[in-house]
Amino acid sequence: MICYLYPNPIYLLFSSDVPVLLYYAQIPATIIALLLGFYIFWSGRNLLLNRLLFLITILFSLWTFTTLIVWAGNDGGLFAFIWPFYDLILGFIAIFCIYFIYAFLTKNDVSVRLKIIFLTLLAPILILAPTYFNIGGFNITNCDAFDFESLSLKIYTSSLGFLAIIWIFILLIRKYRISDYSFKKQIVLMGMGIELFLFSFFGIEFLATYLVKVGILLDSQFELFGLFGMVIFMIYISILIVRFKAFNGKLFATQVLVWGLAIMIGSEFLFIKTTIQFVLVGITFFGGIIFGILLIKSVKKEIKQKEQLEVLLQQRESLTHLVTHKVKGSFTRSKYIFAEMLDGSFGVITPELKEMGERGLASDNEGIATVDLVLNAANLQTGMVKYDMQKIDFKELVTAVCDEMKPSAETKGLKFESEIGDGDYNITGDKFWLKEVVHNLIDNSIKYTREGGLDIKLEKKADKILFSVHDTGVGITDEDKKNLFKEGGRGANSVAINVDSTGYGLYTVKLIVDKHQGRIWADSEGEGKGTSFFVELPMEMKVV
Amino acid sequence: MEDKKKILIVDDDMFLLDMYAMKFGQNNFEVHTADRGAKAIEQLSAGLSPEVILMDVIMPEMDGFQMLGKINEGKLAEKAIKIILSNKGQQSDIDQGMSLGASGYIVKANATPAEVVSKVLEILLNKK
Numbered sequence: 001m002i003c004y005l006y007p008n009p010i011y012l013l014f015s016s017d018v019p020v021l022l023y024y025a026q027i028p029a030t031i032i033a034l035l036l037g038f039y040i041f042w043s044g045r046n047l048l049l050n051r052l053l054f055l056i057t058i059l060f061s062l063w064t065f066t067t068l069i070v071w072a073g074n075d076g077g078l079f080a081f082i083w084p085f086y087d088l089i090l091g092f093i094a095i096f097c098i099y100f101i102y103a104f105l106t107k108n109d110v111s112v113r114l115k116i117i118f119l120t121l122l123a124p125i126l127i128l129a130p131t132y133f134n135i136g137g138f139n140i141t142n143c144d145a146f147d148f149e150s151l152s153l154k155i156y157t158s159s160l161g162f163l164a165i166i167w168i169f170i171l172l173i174r175k176y177r178i179s180d181y182s183f184k185k186q187i188v189l190m191g192m193g194i195e196l197f198l199f200s201f202f203g204i205e206f207l208a209t210y211l212v213k214v215g216i217l218l219d220s221q222f223e224l225f226g227l228f229g230m231v232i233f234m235i236y237i238s239i240l241i242v243r244f245k246a247f248n249g250k251l252f253a254t255q256v257l258v259w260g261l262a263i264m265i266g267s268e269f270l271f272i273k274t275t276i277q278f279v280l281v282g283i284t285f286f287g288g289i290i291f292g293i294l295l296i297k298s299v300k301k302e303i304k305q306k307e308q309l310e311v312l313l314q315q316r317e318s319l320t321h322l323v324t325h326k327v328k329g330s331f332t333r334s335k336y337i338f339a340e341m342l343d344g345s346f347g348v349i350t351p352e353l354k355e356m357g358e359r360g361l362a363s364d365n366e367g368i369a370t371v372d373l374v375l376n377a378a379n380l381q382t383g384m385v386k387y388d389m390q391k392i393d394f395k396e397l398v399t400a401v402c403d404e405m406k407p408s409a410e411t412k413g414l415k416f417e418s419e420i421g422d423g424d425y426n427i428t429g430d431k432f433w434l435k436e437v438v439h440n441l442i443d444n445s446i447k448y449t450r451e452g453g454l455d456i457k458l459e460k461k462a463d464k465i466l467f468s469v470h471d472t473g474v475g476i477t478d479e480d481k482k483n484l485f486k487e488g489g490r491g492a493n494s495v496a497i498n499v500d501s502t503g504y505g506l507y508t509v510k511l512i513v514d515k516h517q518g519r520i521w522a523d524s525e526g527e528g529k530g531t532s533f534f535v536e537l538p539m540e541m542k543v544v
Numbered sequence: 545m546e547d548k549k550k551i552l553i554v555d556d557d558m559f560l561l562d563m564y565a566m567k568f569g570q571n572n573f574e575v576h577t578a579d580r581g582a583k584a585i586e587q588l589s590a591g592l593s594p595e596v597i598l599m600d601v602i603m604p605e606m607d608g609f610q611m612l613g614k615i616n617e618g619k620l621a622e623k624a625i626k627i628i629l630s631n632k633g634q635q636s637d638i639d640q641g642m643s644l645g646a647s648g649y650i651v652k653a654n655a656t657p658a659e660v661v662s663k664v665l666e667i668l669l670n671k672k
Contacts, residue, residue, distance in 0.1 A: 325602050328631045329557060332653045336563050339656035345566065368653040372633075379634065386636050432635060 161202025193236025200229030415453025581606030
């Protein structure tokens with residue numbers, strides 16, 4: 001049933017009768033999707049998430065393949081055979097996108113019940129697609145199919161696409177609310193990628209079909225713009241791979257992106273008509289290739305540096321393990337001896353021995369506190385600490401720490417005042433680590449203030465809260481200010497007044513404040529003139 | 545006279561093990577000790593049924609979490625209260641221990657032996 005009004009296509013796909021935009025839209029998007037999809041599948045064949053993504057890219061490629069055959073073909077029989085697959089593939093893409101997001105969010109397969117629901121949703125297309133309901137036949141006299149693109153089936157297929165958009169949106173929002181900060185970022189990236197893909201793919205496809213049906217457009221070339229949604233989706237997947245090592249891919253994601261862009265630019269050669277166009281596209285093409293090679297090189301370098309850093313972090317982790325087990329263990333043993341001696345487990349002790357025991361116990365406790373401080377700093381720095389970000393009452397936290405610390409300040413003869421503003425101080429943060437911040441800053445002021453006192457303030461500044469500790473202590477010189485919040489950044493004054501200063505206290509505080517998207521700074525008019533520490537925290541953290 | 549409560553203490557640090565054994569012994573406990581997770585499992589499999597199992601985390605061959613997993617798997621000493629006693633004190637460690645069914649988590653360095661005994665007694669009392 002060959003229609004000789006149109007030229008014979010080469011390899012079923014290529015025909016001079018087909019608009020160039022079709023190839024330009026289909027081929028790069030398909031190559032990029034297939035390359036990335038295949039690589040992700042290859043790098044983790046046992047992982048459901050990787051398999052599903054590969055399946056989506058295969059379905060997408062099949063869809064573009066069927067589209068090209070329909071556009072380029074002049075065989076009525078082939079047209080009638082291919083056409084039913086068109087809506088079928090669309091339906092499968094919508095459902096597999098939902099399935100993919102379930103796997104991404106839960107890291108598990110979906111229940112049998114949900115699989116049955118998926119199949120039920122696909123059933124109308126499975127049943128109706130190969131029937132007269134979808135395509136009436138092919139008229140050889142005018143080379144066109146008749147009674148095809150039944151609007152009701154088209155509406156159903158598109159509805160599946162829109163259902164997928166809404167379903168996925170709800171799933172992502174629900175998971176977002178209960179996820180940790182790092183996974184929230186991944187949810188945003190994945191959500192943006194898949195929603196843009198589905199929206200452009202189904203939305204533009206439906207719009208194009210509708211506009212053709214009502215006679216506004218002559219043909220549905222317009223729908224081809226929707227295919228760029230797949231490129232956008234793949235860009236987001238690549239970002240996930242590079243930033244979060246999702247799907248276990250690294251360098252390849254960048255390579256696919258670069259070469260995909262090169263293919264897209266290169267495809268422009270297909271419809272060049274003038275020499276100037278040829279020169280301009282040529283310059284863009286070669287410029288793009290050079291830029292791409294440089295980008296790949298820089299990513300390779302970055303990956304190498306990251307790998308070296310990972311080795312260093314592993315070494316540091318084993319050192320941390322050693323410190324925890326050995327050094328802290330030694331302090332613990334020594335502490336236990338003094339504690340038991342004082343407890344009378346080894347018999348009655350003399351007053352002199354009792355005094356020595358008490359000093360030894362205090363010294364061991366200080367040693368343990370220092371080890372904990374250094375361990376905390378190391379864990380915070382290497383990202384080993386998992387923050388439990390929740391809604392907390394910061395006012396309650398500050399009040400509790402003030403109550404706890406006031407006696408030690410007063411024992412030292414220092415005045416301890418606190419001024420806590422009215423209203424709601426609910427913020428998003430990790431209670432444990434924010435308590436460390438407040439405790440550390442107050443403790444620091446007590447340690448470095450010989451006379452006078454401390455003034456603690458908590459106030460609101462628009463959508464932020466400001467916590468500050470003002471003391472009449474040793475102050476900070478301009479020189480010391482530079483290293484105040486750096487690892488091991490002990491000031492000359494701090495060592496003079498407290499030889500045991502580790503330089504890790506304020507560093508730890510800064511790491512915690514940074515993680516809460518806050519700001520920390522210190523103010524001092526100089527040596528002997530007291531210090532003010534300020535911590536500014538947002539009421540709501542932004543997802544970056 | 546009140547019955548002695550049985551406690552199984554598992555720690556690869558012999559010094560600390562002896563110290564805890566002495567302290568719990570002084571506080572009317574019948575003390576059983578093991579310096580390896582495997583030895584503790586052996587004792588439990590042989591029928592030892594303590595009221596409390598106090599276990600370290602960082603140990604060679606089988607760490608405290610693995611040991612707790614084995615106890616759960618083998619349904620050993622089901623009535624015993626499991627308490628972790630370790631110098632690892634990150635929230636993630638505590639969460640891991642609790643998710644494996646531990647009823648308490650004591651950081652060794654933050655308590656004296658007398659305080660360890662008090663905390664164990666407190667957990668026992670709350671569990672009754």
